[in-house]
Amino acid sequence: MFRYIVRRVLWGIAMLFIVSAVVFLIFYILPSADPAVLRAGRNAGPAQIAQIRHSLGLDLPIWHQYLNYMKQVFFHFNFGYSYQYNVPVRQLIFSRLPATIWLVTGAVIIWLGIGLSIGIISAVRRRSLIDRTSMTTSLALISAPVFWLGLVSLYLFADDIGRFPILPGQGSYAASSDFVSRFEAMILPWLVLAAATSAIYARYMRASMIDTMSEDYIRTARAKGLPERTVIMRHGVRSAITPIVTLIGLDVGTLLAGNAILTETVFNIPGVGRLLYNAISVSDLTTIQGITLFGAFFIVFFNLVVDIAYAYLDPRVRYS
């Protein structure tokens, strides 16, 4: 197992290098805007632009720029300077991470709780009314775009513009100052982000449970006289949940990487996704690059965590 972990870590580092090179190439060889002109402002003269280009190191050869950037990242944990906000990218990302972690954590708890429960119940009561209703509902939620769901929920339930003003609306997280108000502000975003994902997990769990519950060892467990609840939860769910664990790792990693961009934008949550949206809209290349690298790290890390967890969940899995 130790060797496996070491090998995965080394592959992860190699992956980060590859991602950084690809992102660098995309944004510096095919830029959507001129970073020096953006930094200089629209009315700067050629001399000023040239001076700024020099101060940002943009007049160096591409390979030199990349080497400088990677040296700064790996040896100094320095992701460069935001052209838009004039602050270090690392500072920007770290200031946004707490909001994204809040959002993702709450959403994960909700979608796991709802998705797994419904999946288990649907599998156990296959073809019942509850099964058909939950699967139809899940299909609807999977089909609904997150941003649409978010806007509709605001227009229905937000306390400032909603038809039934029961929950804090857009911008309330940014305006909140304590745990309780922050919690309240996140309820709608959690529900919106969790909606589609819980539906997906419900369907996965249902399919996985149906497979597992038809296994011989389940029949054996029943034959031994174990209570049905024990058969389902200790024998059925434990096996059925292993593919779900893989999914969780991917989902959490990508959400922390900025994939919650739509939810954060609709609800104006100052997270990593929102930062990425802003950076893309103003071609703030260093910020885009920094977030992408962070995102790649989260995905690699959480995949590793999930794979290790897999080995403990399923005794048949052994890594050499």
Add this chain to the structure above:
Amino acid sequence: MRSRSRLLGVLVPGLLAMASLGVAGCGSSSKSTSSAASSGGTTTSAGESAAVSNEQAKFPPVVTAPATAKKGGTLTVIANGDVDYIDPGAAYYQPTYMIDLAADSPLMGWPPNDTAAPVPLLASGQPVVSNGGKTITFHIKTGIKYSPPTGGGAGWNKPVVSQDVKYAIERGLLPGVPNGFVTLYFADVDGLAAAQAAVKKDPKVVPNWSGITTPNSSTIVFNLSKPSSIGVIDALSLPLSSPVPQGYAAKYDSQTPSSTYGQHQIDVGPYYISNYSPGKQIVLLRNPNWTPGEDFRAAYVDKIIVQEGFADENSAVSKILTGQSMVNFDFDATGEALKLAATQYPKQLTLTPSGGNRFVALNNAKPPFNNINIRKAVTAATDRVALLDTRGGPLSGIIATHYIPPGIPGFQQAGGAAGPTGAQYDFIQHPTGDLALAESYMKKAGYSSGKCTGNCTVTMVSDNTPPGSNTAQVLKGQLTALGFNVQLHPVEHATMYTKFCSVVANEPNICPNVGWVKDFNDGQAMIDVPFNGATITGSPTNNSNWPQLNNPTINAALASAKLITDPTARAAAYGKIDDMITGLAAAIPWDWDYETNVSSKNVLPVINEFNGLTDLAFTSLK
């Protein structure tokens, strides 16, 4: 989309080029005398703003605080994006000036109801202009103190001195403080070249600008090479001249690649920036070291929070209208949100002429729009009412018939709201378009059918978000009716400018989402840069003469008009040039827009007429 963040000042490298050609700055009789200049403006905004539409009259801005205004409370300013620079030395966006007008004290300032000329703010009185208009002397108020610094920590406990104003202006030359107008409006201040050379040698050290002297701690003198005092005095109303003490700021200004002074700034206005989280929020608190009455600002609310990130402007407008203690920041109410405000919350909406225009730039430098008849045809065919509808219709502005907007000297002289008259202007006289007239001009251009035939492909690069993208789509449909095959490329706003429309070599045939807004109330500030040929050559990668108009007659007329000091003659000259540009069909003017400001029910907003935005130093809560 031309958002408020694009309502920039006029300071463009083109004027740098013109300055280097020895063109004198603008002049104004009230300030070009050798004695103490009067406080009267060169023109009256009241007379020039006669073109108030019916719609705007229903939602007039309040420009003075009511007698019942109370102190206290927290005002929340709802924002889409962030300021361009929190550092006042680099700030150049109008929304940023909302903050700077409350926190900073440049030498001159703008009370909300004064658009004619700036009035003394940090200065103790009007400047003395002497030496044939080449020397400007300011005396500054004494005993002015700095606020605590942004983010906390040790500040600066010495009072403001004239050397602080000098340093503030000089630091604008650093690449780490990318000020877009210092080398433009201060181009005639002696010693600029030497100061720039010093910065090139060491970009981390603020140079000594020899043309700016401080004979004592309360006097600052600007020595000019030309009698262009008017422009310099006007430019000293921008945040750049708000004092910055060298002993405090130098360590921040020496940082690379960018000065970090903005994140640690100290202010001298009635408010100071206590906290700045980029892209998230800005918090302004009362400056404990500002004394009420030390300048014309009132400062009613205790705290101002700029909350950023409201991407959906419709819901943001709804939030403001239905909520409490909120105003908008860097976005206008447009489209459905504007209609909602006008119909259901009329008392919470104000329409203020922005002092700007919007036009469709036709690239005069290459086919097909290097042909004046084709440009006239396209202009005649354009339904400008439909274009205005993409921004909210009559509530969002009035149809432009030339380029100088209402309220700016030269507007009436150029024909006012109706525009220039005469057969030679027939192509601009039909706001809903006239296809038959357009076809007649196409025939004059050699297309016997009245429509384009053969190679009729034209490229258009537009914003990729509404309303700019909507404007482009509508325009595309109208041009198609004339036989043009329009290849529309919607891109990000920043990309539209920095990769296409402002790059001479890359500019497409049509840039539909451009426009201009004044720096000051003067015709020069409206039409010199966007239509002067020198703008193109001065900065080919950052060009703001989007039509690429380079007409020797117009260039010469602009150069001459700048030297006129009599206000009546100056307005007449710029009005005539405006008509000349219109007559060449260089572009398609279509909107003199309003700033559409919304506020919550319990807010008593005061609009600063200078920039058409909410004046945070005069707004109060019920």
